[in-house]
Amino acid sequence: TPSVTRTVHTQRIRAMSTDTKETRTETKPDDPETQPNLDLPAEEPLGKLTADDENDVVSDASATETDISLSPSQSEQNPEEDGRNSLDDQSPLTELQSQPLPPPPPPLPPPVTETRVSESLGEEESSDLVMEQQSQNPNAPEPNPRARKRRRRKRFFTEVNSNPAFSRNRRTSVGKEVDSEALIAMSVGFPVNSLTEEEIEANVVSIIGGKDQANYIVVRNHIIALWRSNVSNWLTRDHALESIRAEHKNLVDTAYNFLLEHGYINFGLAPVIKEAKLRSFDGVEPPNVVVVGAGLAGLVAARQLLSMGFRVLVLEGRDRPGGRVKTRKMKGGDGVEAMADVGGSVLTGINGNPLGVLARQLGLPLHKVRDICPLYLPSGELVDVGIDSKIEASFNKLLDRVCKLRQSMIEENKSVDVPLGEALETFRLVYGVAEDQQERMLLDWHLANLEYANATLLGNLSMAYWDQDDPYEMGGDHCFIPGGNEIFVHALAENLPIFYGNTVESIRYGSNGVLVYTGDKEFHCDMALCTVPLGVLKKGAIEFHPELPQKKNEAIQRLGYGLLNKVAMLFPHNFWGEEIDTFGRLTEDSNTRGEFFLFYSYSSVSGGPLLVALVAGDAAEKFETLSPTDSVKRVLQILRGIYHPKGIVVPDPVQALCSRWGQDKFSYGSYSYVAVGSSGDDYDILAESVGDGRVFFAGEATNRQYPATMHGAFLSGMREAANILRVARRRISSSASNPNQTCIDKEEEPEKEEEAMKEEEEEEEEEEDSCLEQLFETPDLSFGNFSVLFTPNSDEPESMSLLRVRIQMEEKLESGVWLYGLVTRKQAFELSELDGDELRIEYLREKLGLIPVERKSLSQEGESMISSLKAARLNRQIFD
Structure with missing residues (x-):
């Protein structure tokens, strides 16, 4: 994998966190009961201090993707030749304390596969379409001679002119269009020349790998690109068919239905899309679904299910929607105010991101997070650029050594896993990295940033699988939404039947349906969707009857669920400057390296001078034992140590908020990670339904490709809405009466049947009116x-x-x-x-x-x- 650049680490919006994880360029740069107006010493008025009222600041989870990859940086300087091993040595270090490694999970199809001419299309005169694209992997093996051979592309799109020269030019144009559409589909998560597991399960083609598959893929990509070109319109089937030959109508129907029902097109918050209703249950009583949790996954699933025709009810324990995505309004005297994202904050990669689609539909401007992040020494001085570059390069090479060690273990079939932190520290000692104080402080900053990315100590991360989702990260800029992500939440929650203050305590499921209990209330439904955070499942806060399968319970316990906290401070004015979005500070104590190590400026998007300090790793846990007053005093001490030597006065904040995600009974933490002994398979196991399609699961911890991100939670909600629809149709189909007998009855006594149906409808209407009158x-x-x-x-x-x-x-x-x-x-x-x-x-x-x-x-x-x-x-x- 490519080495970490000196730009911000690809920011993963960890479903609960709010900022981007950064790798930096050059000088680059929640919640128990609210406690307003804490009593503070008169000599140090700090304004209003509150601990975010629900303990539900999911720490700054919009963390940037850990693109801190594992190959050496181009800019690294050679280590001093002092007799030690060099980081450039090719032999991996293998003598590490280890524990059994979970069986290697079968590899998922990568989002970008080596594109080549499909071998399944037969002779060139019989192929309708051949997609020929260069592999995007620079290290990919040279294609074999047959794969390099250019085949003639028969006309797939409607021809406009039969002139040979024009046709040649048009074929070239069509080829470019097909390739462009493939890239758009790829950004959404579709492989270039193969089917996803969802498509295979949906039987979109009769023969895997055949000519129909190649043609289907082009049709699918075309439909995705067509809708993405204008996400505020409803793409109709007829529109999708306009540029495709009529003989391929069946492929258009198949691709259109799949993309529509799985939420890849015609989704979101545009008025025409919100008003549209699918006719999924014509003539059949629509099933009812209880959605447990009104976070992103629950809101998205509920809205999608309603549009499909289901009857839906959402149960939410909090008094607000959004879960670990939360925006708080902060204000002080003189009209100073700002909107602070105390949960998920950053859109990590805008290409293909469904939240980017929502932003376009709502007409929201996006603020690109700038990749300038100055680093400051405890004395307030800027870190020397040369030393900074050297340590960043060494950090990348340490990760590269870990990657090689992992690869060697796989090649030697060694079934062991070790903590990532242990492997990094072993290599650091062996190769003599960061031995003087300033270098060690810099390395600790990068390690703290890595702990931020994963919401846990490096000693908890699986060396084998901690970055298993890296190949799927969204491309493009990382962005803030002006006004905060509550804009998404409230728009998604609008008009949904949400019961707030209803904490689900148990779920009973069986062949006749599901019973969901909240205190003294009981809700009966055909199916239930559980979207609570992994932390709630780990605590056993919801009892399942019968118990969840052993495999699922074991996966719940194996996967990690970490913590990230923050302090949000609204100041009278911006004293840190408008030209940066982030800056960091170093600490002399490695044990506190994650304490306020990174600051985010939201001045450009929040409406006021808002600064947020992050607390990661071990410091995030200790942070929750401190009072908000003490925490803010400590942050101010750090800020004044940076700016006072420059002659800049750091005022007291007019209001401050401290997150407490670990104490929040509705989350018990921030977001998931792959712990030692776990793997990406555990995300898939968490996503599996139980009770023969009675209870389903969604949320960031059920999304193997995009865990710990807001868009991962969003996509999991879409996924489960499609799964619920599939099961509902199967159940309705299997319980239907004998169709032949029904036809005979209709032919022999059509008038009687019509009268009986009419009487039944009238009786149902009378019963409905009676119930409504009582209400x-x-x-x-x-x-x-x-x-x-x-x-x-x-x-x-x-x-x-x-x-x-x-x-x-x-x-x-x-x-x-x-x-x-x-x-x-x-x-x-x-x-x-x-x-x-x-x-x-x-x-x-x-x-x-x-x-x-x-x-x-x-x-x-x-x-x-x-x-x-x-x-x-x-x-x-x-x-x-």
Whole structure:
């Protein structure tokens, strides 16, 4: 793998963390109960200090990807020849204390495979399409002569002109277009010339490796690229077919259906996409699903399931959505305020990132995280550039030596695993790296950065598999979202039936469905999706009956779940400068190397002079035992040590927040990592459903390719929505009546069957109306002819409410007709304050764009809301 550059380490937005992990260029640069206004000594007023109220700052998890790769840096200086071994020696060191290594997991298909002419297309006159692209791996073996042979590409896209010269030019153009589309699909996670496991399971082609597969891949890539060119529109099947020959319509249908149902196209928050509904259960009672957790994975899955036609209810223990993605508003005197991401913060790689799609749909500007990160000595002086370059290069070579050791163990079939930290320290001692104080401080900074990337001590990381997800990292810039990631969260949560304050305690599952228990409430559903963090599963906070399979329980315990904390400080003004987004500081004590080792400036995106200090490794755990007051004093001491020698006054912050993710009972940590004895296989095991498709699992710790990232959580929610749809269809199909008998009945007695169905529908409608009438007997808010039912257990202004209004109509003068709609809690109170029902109706239509409808015309979100209200009101209620 390529060596670490002097730019920021590819920042992994660890699902819970908030900043980018950095590798730096040249001088480069949460949560228990809130405790406002802590008493501080009068001589040291620090402004408002709070420990973030839920302990749910998932540390700065938007950490940059550990692109700290394992080959030597180009800029490294040769070590002094003092008789020691050289880091450039090729022989790996193997005498390390080790423990049994988990069986090597079967390799996943890499996102970029060696592209070559497909051997399965037969003779050139029979091939419809041959994709010929250069391998992107510079070390790839030379292709064999047959693979190098250029084959004729038959016309796949519609020809416009039959002139030979024009056709030649067009074929060249089409070839470039196909290659370009393949790169776009590749950025989304699709291999260039093979199928994903999901596609194979979906049987997108009848023969793996055949001509249809090659053609399907081009069609698939074309559809992805077509939608990605305008993510605010709904891509129709007909539009996808426009540029493809009619004879390949079946491939378009297959690819379109797969991409649509698995959330690769037509997803997100654009108005036309939010309003679209798929007809997944025509003529069949749609299954109901309880989603446990309203973090990114849960929100995405719930929204996708609703669009598919499922009835959905979300249970969330917190009083807000977002989970480990959280934005806090900070403010002080003189109008100074800022939005602080105390959880997931950085979009780590914008190419192919679904969060980048959401940003485009919402019209949000992106701020590229600049890769200048100055490093400061404890004295406040800048680190010498020469020494900095030397140690960074040595650090990269140490990682390179570890990589070679790992490779040699694999080649010699040695089933052992050792802690990454132990291997690095052994090589450091053997090769005499960083022996003077300043060099050691610099090396410790890089090691702290690596602990930040993985949310744990290096001694906990598996040397064999700690970086198993590196080949899949998203490309492109790492970016901040102005205003914070709560913009995504609130947009995703809008109109979803979420029950806040409902902590799930147990889940029972069996052949007849699932029961989800929250205190004294019981929710019955066809299927449940568990999206709680790995830390909650490790604690056993949710009981499963029957118990989870042994294989899954063992994977839960093997995988690591780490901690990263931070201090967010709002200052009266920016004293550190507008030209940088990050800076670091060194410490003389290796045991505290992760204590406030990296600072992030959010001034350019938060709305105010906001500075965030990160706490990683061992320091992150000790940090949670300190008071917020002491923590902020320590940060200020460090900042003043850097800036006072320069004549810059560091003021007290007007407000400060300290995260406590390890104490947060809804997360018990920040994000996952591959611990010693674990492997990437454990992520896959966590993702497996149990109970023959009754309970499913999503979240960053179920995503092998993108663990510990916000986009990993997002993609896992999409994945499980598709899996739930597949199982629901299978279950409906297997329980259907004999189709032949049904046909005979319809042919012999069509009128009787139609009458029976009509009577059954009328009975169901009467039962529904009766239940709804009972619900509105005790409304939460009533004014004029309006009455409102709020989302239970939530005081959030943006939580959804079911509104009912009685409208007098000429044909029903006596009783009028009841109409329904969904509004937020805040909007309901605004309506109640208006004078008269006529003004309220006008306000609904003109200001809110809402036209109340009859019960039978209520949207799927409305139906889910009614089901949720019945479940809450009746305490033990089965969905309709």
